[in-house]
Amino acid sequence: MWTDEDTVEVSISGDRNVAVLQVLRDDPELNFFFLADAAAVDYGPTEHFEVVYHLYSDRHPAWLRVRARVNRADPHVPTITGLWEGAMFHEREMYDMMGILFDGNRDLRRIYMSPDYRSFPQRKDFLLPDDAADSSAAGVRPLERPETWDLSRLSDELGPGVLANAEGES
Amino acid sequence: MTSEVKIPDPIDLDRAEEARLRRVAGLAAQRTTPAGEYAGFESVGLPELPPQTERERQVYTLEEGEMLVNMGPQHPSTHGVMRLVVKVRGEVVTDIDPVLGYLHRGIEKLCEEATYTTVLTYVDPMDYLSTMHNEHAPAIAFEKLYGITPPRRAEYIRALVVELNRIFSHSLMMGFLALDMGGITPILYGFINRDEIVDMLSAISGQRMLFNFFRVGGVNWDTNDEFLSRLGTWRGNVLKNVEMSERVMTDNEVFRARTIGMGTLSGKDAIALGVSGPNLRASGVAFDVRKAHPYSIYPELEFEVITQAGGDSNARYLQRLAEVKQSIHLIDQIIDKMPHGPVQAQVPGIIRPKPGRAYAAIESPRGLYSVYAISDGGPTPYRFRMRDPSFVSLQAIPKLMPGRLIADTMAVMASFDPVMGGVDK
Numbered sequence: 001m002w003t004d005e006d007t008v009e010v011s012i013s014g015d016r017n018v019a020v021l022q023v024l025r026d027d028p029e030l031n032f033f034f035l036a037d038a039a040a041v042d043y044g045p046t047e048h049f050e051v052v053y054h055l056y057s058d059r060h061p062a063w064l065r066v067r068a069r070v071n072r073a074d075p076h077v078p079t080i081t082g083l084w085e086g087a088m089f090h091e092r093e094m095y096d097m098m099g100i101l102f103d104g105n106r107d108l109r110r111i112y113m114s115p116d117y118r119s120f121p122q123r124k125d126f127l128l129p130d131d132a133a134d135s136s137a138a139g140v141r142p143l144e145r146p147e148t149w150d151l152s153r154l155s156d157e158l159g160p161g162v163l164a165n166a167e168g169e170s
Numbered sequence: 171m172t173s174e175v176k177i178p179d180p181i182d183l184d185r186a187e188e189a190r191l192r193r194v195a196g197l198a199a200q201r202t203t204p205a206g207e208y209a210g211f212e213s214v215g216l217p218e219l220p221p222q223t224e225r226e227r228q229v230y231t232l233e234e235g236e237m238l239v240n241m242g243p244q245h246p247s248t249h250g251v252m253r254l255v256v257k258v259r260g261e262v263v264t265d266i267d268p269v270l271g272y273l274h275r276g277i278e279k280l281c282e283e284a285t286y287t288t289v290l291t292y293v294d295p296m297d298y299l300s301t302m303h304n305e306h307a308p309a310i311a312f313e314k315l316y317g318i319t320p321p322r323r324a325e326y327i328r329a330l331v332v333e334l335n336r337i338f339s340h341s342l343m344m345g346f347l348a349l350d351m352g353g354i355t356p357i358l359y360g361f362i363n364r365d366e367i368v369d370m371l372s373a374i375s376g377q378r379m380l381f382n383f384f385r386v387g388g389v390n391w392d393t394n395d396e397f398l399s400r401l402g403t404w405r406g407n408v409l410k411n412v413e414m415s416e417r418v419m420t421d422n423e424v425f426r427a428r429t430i431g432m433g434t435l436s437g438k439d440a441i442a443l444g445v446s447g448p449n450l451r452a453s454g455v456a457f458d459v460r461k462a463h464p465y466s467i468y469p470e471l472e473f474e475v476i477t478q479a480g481g482d483s484n485a486r487y488l489q490r491l492a493e494v495k496q497s498i499h500l501i502d503q504i505i506d507k508m509p510h511g512p513v514q515a516q517v518p519g520i521i522r523p524k525p526g527r528a529y530a531a532i533e534s535p536r537g538l539y540s541v542y543a544i545s546d547g548g549p550t551p552y553r554f555r556m557r558d559p560s561f562v563s564l565q566a567i568p569k570l571m572p573g574r575l576i577a578d579t580m581a582v583m584a585s586f587d588p589v590m591g592g593v594d595k
Contacts, residue, residue: 006463007529034457035444036531037540037557052542052555054529056462063463063529086444086562097278107225112271112594122279 007063014051014070014077021066021083024055032057032064038080038090040098042124048072049100053080070100079105097122229267235259239576243272247350247580250590254567254583256576263576266568270561273594281554286312286386286521289554294380297558297592299342302328302335302371303534304592305384307541307556310465310530312386315523315545323511324388325467330504331371331383332466332532333497337408338364339535340448340490340497341415343587347487348419350584351428359415363408370400386521388514405501412494419487429484433570433582436481443569444562447537449586452489453481459533471503483585490587520549536560536587558595560588 012020024032032055041050049070054063070077079102080087091102092111099120102108110117119126222230232238242253251272257265277296281289289312293304306328313320320328345360368378374397375383375390383390419425435445437453450457456475460468476492478485523545531540537559546552563586571579 009527033441034446036538037529037542037555039542039555039557041544041553041555054531054540054542056457058457058462061463063531065527065529084444085442086565089562089565090444107223109223109226110271112274114271121276 006061007065008060009065009067011067011069014068017051017053017066017068018078018080018083021053021055021080024064024066025083029059030057031059035080035084035087036063038087038094040094040100040122042072042098042122045072045125049075049098051077051094051100075100076103077101078103081105096120099123226267229255229257229265232257236264241579243269247584248590249346249584249588250593252588252590252593254579256579258576261575261577263571263574263579266571266579268564268567270564270594273590275595277595278554278556282551285549286316286523286551287519289551290384290386291380291382293556294382295591296556296595297534297536297539297560297589298379299339299589300335300534300536300539300592301379301381302331302383303532303539305381306332306466307530307532307539308543308554309384309386310532311528311541311543312521312523314528314530315526315543316386316517316521317523318387318515318517320388320515321512322467322509323392324513324515326504326508327374327389327393327513328384329467329471330501330508331374331381331389333500333504334367334371336535337494337497338367339587340494341412343490343535343584344415344419344487346587347429347483347581347584348425350580351425353418353422353425355418356415359411359418363411363415366400366404366407370397370404373397373400385514385517387517388512390514392513401505405498408498412491416491420491426484428578428581429487429585430480430482432483432574432578433566433585434480434482435566435570439569440481440566443565445537445566445586446559446562447533447535448489448493449486449537449563449566451476452478452485454479459531459538463531465530465532467504470507471500473500483582486585486587522547522549531557534559536589536592537563556595558592560586561593561595564588564593 010020024030034056035053036056037052037054039052041052043050049072051068051070053066053068055066056063068077077100079091081091082104088105088107089111091105092108094100095102095108096110096112097120109115113121230238236257236259239256239258240253241256242248243251248254253269253272255267255269256263277292281292284292289308290305293308294301296304341360341363345357348356371381372378374393375381435449435453437450437455440450440453441455445453446457454477456477458475459465461475473496476489476496478489525545525547527542527544529540529542531538538557539559540557542553542555543551544553566586567579567583570582574582
């Protein structure tokens with residue numbers, strides 16, 4: 001447990017999140033009835049994920065932060081939509097952006113990106129285009145890298161003059 | 171690849187007609203080519219779609235007499251770019267699936283690449299009707315991370331601009347609510363009020379819509395003569411403006427018929443759904459971050475948390491109206507108590523907070539807006555998370571609308587006042 005001026009922090013393992021949050025919500029002494037935020041944090045390719053819940057209670061002067069640790073290679077967490085229905089959009093966002101799978105969520109699909117999108121953009125190994133050349137995924141899709149196109153093959157197959165025509169038209 | 175197409179005997183035709191026919195024949199030949207034979211297409215292929223979820227099957231499976239209607243993404247009353255897939259039986263809504271992401275810019279990811287000062291400019295275009303609030307929460311979070319407190323005068327100026335922003339946001343909400351039911355007048359009153367405040371805020375910040383006014387450790391500028399004179403003029407007229415729009419709306423028979431009893435949300439459901447701010451208080455739950463978790467100078471100001479009992483669209487409208495008056499009352503107190511002094515703490519241009527985590531929540535016009543920032547000691551945040559209130563509140567629409575008319579969908583949605591810039595981040 002760790003505190004700063006107005007936040008109390010608790011760390012748990014990911015598979016116990018429902019049990020812990022249910023006690024926090026239903027115990028009349030604690031009464032953390034409002035889910036203020038649910039977000040995921042990526043600590044890097046060799047580390048772990050974290051699902052972070054922020055709770056509010058009218059009995060306590062501080063925000064409560066529950067950090068649930070998740071294995072990065074097999075990111076499964078139980079859903080908390082049974083406790084707070086409104087966690088649905090948060091969990092869909094976490095799945096969309098980080099690829100965390102919430103077991104028992106009945107609507108786990110992408111919320112921002114299109115359904116056929118394959119990557120998880122907020123993971124730390126997903127680099128922005130400025131840095132994409134350093135990415136481990138660089139070169140997987142050669143169409144995105146014109147400098148690697150081998151145009152000589154085209155002129156061999158289609159005969160001379162094809163490239164000249166194409167350049168002339170454009 | 172070419173197929174034989176019979177060209178009519180060209181003897182009776184002139185040359186232009188012949189050329190036309192050849193062209194048509196060529197196009198016809200092209201169209202009959204299987205897609206796979208085009209160069210390069212064999213490697214692309216169509217991506218596999220993931221299997222449908224339980225909820226998706228429920229929405230997109232039609233029974234006898236039902237059909238799907240797409241509302242948006244370019245529908246003017248979706249308050250931005252959003253698509254509602256509405257399942258209807260005749261004119262009655264049976265289910266709704268909101269489709270988001272048309273405005274997604276990946277602001278959280280961009281902010282992880284930006285220095286702490288630059289982040290405050292990136293968050294501006296998120297919820298574009300409450301720009302000052304967007305900057306307030308990250309500013310508080312970064313100050314916690316860096317361990318500084320802004321000067322007293324900066325805190326008062328912050329509270330002043332934030333309350334002004336709340337008034338124009340609520341004025342526009344009342345206008346849009348009436349506009350979505352076909353009333354043009356209130357939106358004009360709303361824009362009169364809004365333009366006066368935006369001119370005032372652009373006088374103090376230098377920019378008209380995306381103010382970029384907050385800094386880590388204070389605000390960018392002190393008040394100036396133009397701001398103060400505009401503030402005085404506005405304060406003289408504002409109650410009259412509010413009253414005018416109140417007179418047009420509150421007792422209007424059409425408005426009452428279309429809001430009372432519409433989209434009734436109980437306090438229990440609202441908490442479960444994560445609805446916050448005026449929408450939650452309109453359902454009778456007295457949860458206001460300014461009181462529940464005081465930040466900035468709110469502990470020094472006198473105000474009560476306003477609630478409504480109804481929980482319907484009309485209660486949400488009355489809640490906004492009451493909060494506009496409350497904000498005017500708060501502004502009077504802030505101006506009375508405004509201390510002298512500097513408006514910015516001494517902060518280097520690029521700050522490197524110690525590794526740590528900070529959470530800051532504020533009361534935006536749409537509800538609880540919070541920022542969770544993690545520092546790893548570098549010049550940029552390691553993780554920057556924003557919780558937008560209208561993103562969460564949108565989940566109430568599919569809960570409330572089944573059984574209602576399709577025409578009321580927009581009216582109920584407008585009463586929740588979502589802003590898609592914030593929803594899609």
